[in-house]
Amino acid sequence: MPKALIIGGGVVGPAMALFLQRDGWEVELFESRREPDAFGGLFLNVATNGLAVLETLGVRERLLSDAHHCPYMHMRGARGQLLATVPNGPAGEPERGSAVVRREWLNLVLREAAEAAQIPTRWGARLERIEEGPDAVTAHFADGTSAVGDILIGCDGVGSVTRRWIDPHAPEPRCAGLLSVGGFARVEGLQPTPDAQTMVFGEHGFFGYLVREDGTVYWFANPTHEEIDREALRTWPRDEILAELRDAHRNDPYPVPQILDGVVGAVGAYGVYELTHVPSWHRGRVVALGDAVHATSPSAGQGASLALEDAATLAQCLRTGGFPDAFVRYQQRRQPRAEKVVAYAASINRNKRVPRTRLTRWLRDAMLPVFLRGAMTDTRNNDLYNYVVADEPAPSPDGHPRRR
Template sequence: MKALIIGCGIGGPATAMALQRAGIEAEVFEVYPASAEGVGAFLNVASNGLDALRVLGAHRKVMAAGIPTPHMVMWSGTGKRLGEVANGLALEDGTVSHTILRSDLYRVVRDEAVSRGVPITYGKRLVDFEDTGDKVVARFEDGGEAVGDILIAADGVRSRIRHLLDPQAPEPRYSGLYSLGGIVHDAGFAGEPGVYNMIFGKRAFFGYTVTRTGDAWWFANLPRALGDVPADWKPVLLEAFADDAGSAAELIERGRADGGLPVHDLPPVPTWHRGRVVLTGDAAHATSPSAGQGASLAIEDGIVLARCLRDSAGHREAFERFEAERRGRVERVVAYSRTISNGKAAGPVARVFRDLALPFFLKKTASQESLAWMYRHHVAL
């Protein structure tokens, strides 16, 4: 069997490595003309994502490129400590969630796939596919074609394949938030390294963590009308956090604000597969970054799909088993993450109730078992 994988983000190379371990040939096609070093801010690889990378033998390099971030402390915009929760649950060997530059995570996973002989072709924008019954043909904008036994969509929240598979598939939905971030070198902040401080400000949400070298990695989620993009985000952010206690304004002032991207997720997608074509990762179940699970779910998908293909009588049975195993979990994560995003975009009245209720909610979810369904999930190959 040969698999054609469309998309060389995080999920595409991870899926290719999982397929390779299952004895299935895979080739990756990427729309961009070059690799994505230096693209994107930073993200969370939760403990379940690192556990999945361990199945592929790729977790150590990812951890070496990131910083351990096992805890989150929540604050109100007035400076009141609302509570603390785990950012993932430690694995049996003590491994905790890590924060990593997206470009570093991409580089590590991509390089690992290439080192194992996975072919990756850049500058290939898929425009259509044809399922001939016994094969699937991917057609690209440059006139080229590729033929395989199955076609795997790892082409993100605005997946072309999802639309081709089902023209009535739901469109990405806007969360009401724009996301920005930055890194301030030698910030000199006191505080425990690797602890995320999350501030529910009066007008926006802010989070930061401090590295052992004193750098501060920060992000902001700003409620804003979709398409309302200023020429310069810095004064907008400074105004948003001007009346809040904490370090948001100082960090924004001292650094550069990168991103300014609207946050989307996907409502439940009815059709995950048809014939020889299947959706994975953000193409099937994009989640907002509020739960820090997007990359981890994509890696899990690749492993489960590879196992189902290896252990099934054919691709139809494999895709059905894949969806049956994954749909309930990923839709629960999407819903959980959307709830968190809604809290970040709360208006004045909702904000008061949120700040009153959040300490009780955090106490309820502080125990390991309350979030074990998300962080203790293990996928095998």
């Protein structure tokens, strides 16, 4: 039985492991964190295309059991005026709207499925180095241990070691000039927002929120900010972050300042990065998926869904042929779509950055309703959501992944 080493236990790693194990591979999952993170980093939007992959894995309903169904986004200006309501999913099909979930919940649902399938997972295994021989690939970890497999699949996120091994000259992710900061809150009297989240183009920054049925507020802000390194973000004191945000949003409409006063628990701060074009997604026995090769800013709400599509596609390619051909076909099938979505998310970011003057702010608020007029019925974005990981036509003669 061929063995796959899967590096990274975020979104795409466990999904990949589940697909391959079903197809008869021996798989082992390696995650650098020492244990699951209870906060897990805010929340995210899982779009209908991502939910379709989760359905294939049999975990869609479990995920939806703690999700905010969110087919609409209300866009508001700095005075609270409604600029537009836009679909958060295929236009005209609210029943197929996106689900907003805590990131840790998505991770947990996938992890539970991997555990139920008895997929061996090693926590605290940080990939440091890859070594490829004629018959096998070896992953070397920071703790001095190593593992040997037939292929290595890098699901190690935006700072991917795998991407750099595949191509030492691969471009590095580019900071989008925004941070994503957020968490959870409670505000006395604030009503639930079923079916929607609200986005506010505030005076000094972009702010988003939704209110669950039990009154929990999910919130995030996108302060315009130059790049800050990851460690500095991780250790940025919560009170300082909140003080900066409260100052930036003090004149914004209800309930933005109130949410910032009602924050409960941890506050996460992340850089917003984009990886527009990575020329090589594979080399020899090694291939990379998800943010490792096409990190997209959260603005399109598609990063996790794209990563899940990658896993389904690579599994199919390996089902119908051996590597490295399967890796070539995987990249050919995925790259155009991934790059289109990354570019789309980047275009949204331009509107999130704070306009420098009162006049440009006024112009933005005047123009956005014009641009977004008709968005509720505009189906041009529907291919983002309606994407189906189509079957590959030619199964291999023996039904098994071919070895090189």
